[in-house]
Amino acid sequence: MRWTRRRLGITLLGVMGIAIAAVPFLTDDRYLLKVLTFVGVNAIVVAGLALLFGYAGQISLGHAAFFGLGAYMSAYLTTTHQTPWLLAVLAGTGIAAAGGLLLALPSLRLKGHYLAMATLGFNEIMSVLFVELRGITGGNNGLSGIPFPSIGSFVIDTPAGIYLLVWGVAALAFLGAANLVRTRPGRAMRALHGSELGAVASGVDTTRLKVQVFALSAALAGLAGALYAHAVGFISPTQFSLEFSILLVAMVVVGGTGSLVGPFFAAVVLTLLQYVHALIPGLGNDVASVIQDWEVDISGMVMILTVIFLPGGFAALVRRKRIGVAVDGETV
Template sequence: MFNKITTAWALHRRTVTIVTLVILVAFPFLITDQYIVTVATLGGVYAILAMSLNLISGFMGITSLGHAAFWGVGAYTAALLSTKLGWPFILTLIASCVVALVFGVLLGLPTLRLSGRYLTIVTLAFCEIIRTIETNWKSLTGGATGITGIPKPEIFGYVFNTPMKIYFLVLVLCILTYILITRLMDSRLGRGITAVRDDYIAAQAMGIKDSRYKIMAFVISAALAGMAGGFYAHYMSFISPLSFSFDQSTLILSMIIIGGLGNLTGSVIGAVLLIALPEVLRPLMAWRQVIYGALLVVVILCKPSGILGKVNLKHIKQRELFKRGKEKEGEVKA
């Protein structure tokens, strides 16, 4: 059944994309409960984070437990620039990307020569260091109380101050992130990243410098996480260190594992599932976390590679077209 669905999807990919976009655009008009639209907006933020993490954990093969740190760096950058210096939303969003990118370079250059569990531990330590700074540098970050009064997003005088407006803004950011990473992975850089992940020794033999590709993937991922943080700060109007803890890093990693490593659509599906499930199970209260955990275990047991893990729509389409061509050729000969 699953193979039939993915085959139909691969053969009619453009139609599926158009229908999906229509549904996403119509969603806030069809839903009367504004709280659901707010949850969908939060799902969009996590979708950006999941796609950006998938760039290094899925496509590059680096397990990172510190992605929330870049998210936090971007959020605090936007919060400080907007509240203390009065910068507009567009500039704070760009600054969030740039500052997170710089932190990605500072972390990546000395550590990406490491591999496996050692690199994972370093990213975990980095996340805790950033959280500690956010908590204890009270004169800058406000400490545990955080930063309040962050203005809502505003672009050329248009204020995004309703759930529907915020939803469409994060939808645009999600689409841009998806397109950027897709184009990146279809480029020479993307092929190099995949080659390093699959066999870095063979890649080096072919003249591909693995450290160069690792750092490039790492900083792009960090910049996208910083953008998500900048948007999140303006969206929530309040941030604190609790929002960017190690727990958030594991949540984002869980999203891409469940959705499928190396699959951007899977990242979005994983983010939506892990954000929506707790809300769907809210009426059960006492049993909510138990059912939530059990469902995750079932998904992992049934699909160890993730919902869309190892699903390559381009290859499926080529395979089906080749199969149909062979069948037609056989009919002609008959």
């Protein structure tokens, strides 16, 4: 029984992977491809955030800032210093990881609301820096003319190419994360989530673990940011605001704790929400703009409803339904 379910899961994942990879060959709608590229970018951030929040139980309201750090670093290096793309993306990932490490060292002594406040503060500080460090970031007017991804003379300049690149990275991020949660650090993370004291008693170095997970998720956010910068070619501070941080957390909360698949689907749905007009071609402009205006409110409301009625997120709903009898038999 368990074996077949596992096989079913793998088959479903395979089908999904093939479907995602096939998209560029099925459509020539360049805009749709760009939108789906953004979905892939957000999915990379969510992979890291699902580890941090969904598995280790540590909240971050500052992931948009790490995303921005990666984006600005890579954009600045490639536009001003003509750094090769791959190096610039690595630098973007690196600076985000370093930022995550630096923030984690003092802040992860904090718990719950206090940690949320500290990361929120970090996001605000970075937002101010993105605007004020005009020499590097271009201030409010942003940085434009960011080159396409390229390795040597090979330039990925088609929407389909960038789509495949981003989704390739996203697939690696999810496979890596899935692997991680099934091994010793993953179990330690879950123990930490369940009870920090219990985890310590079981021999888990919780401080070290928390810092590691935080830096890893910041690095993934930075990587996604760097990829994003080269995919759009233009970045400005508003893209890395607290609003985006909250949207990212909403994806993980709605998707479900202790799950990677749940947050992935939540990332897909909540990202597409702002691009409804890309998916439904004949959609009236007014409707699209109403949905866009209410986007933050919709994701906020969905998050509140999830927390109230479905604390484990949608992943928990699926999980409980699957093994529903056993769980209910025990608890009721």
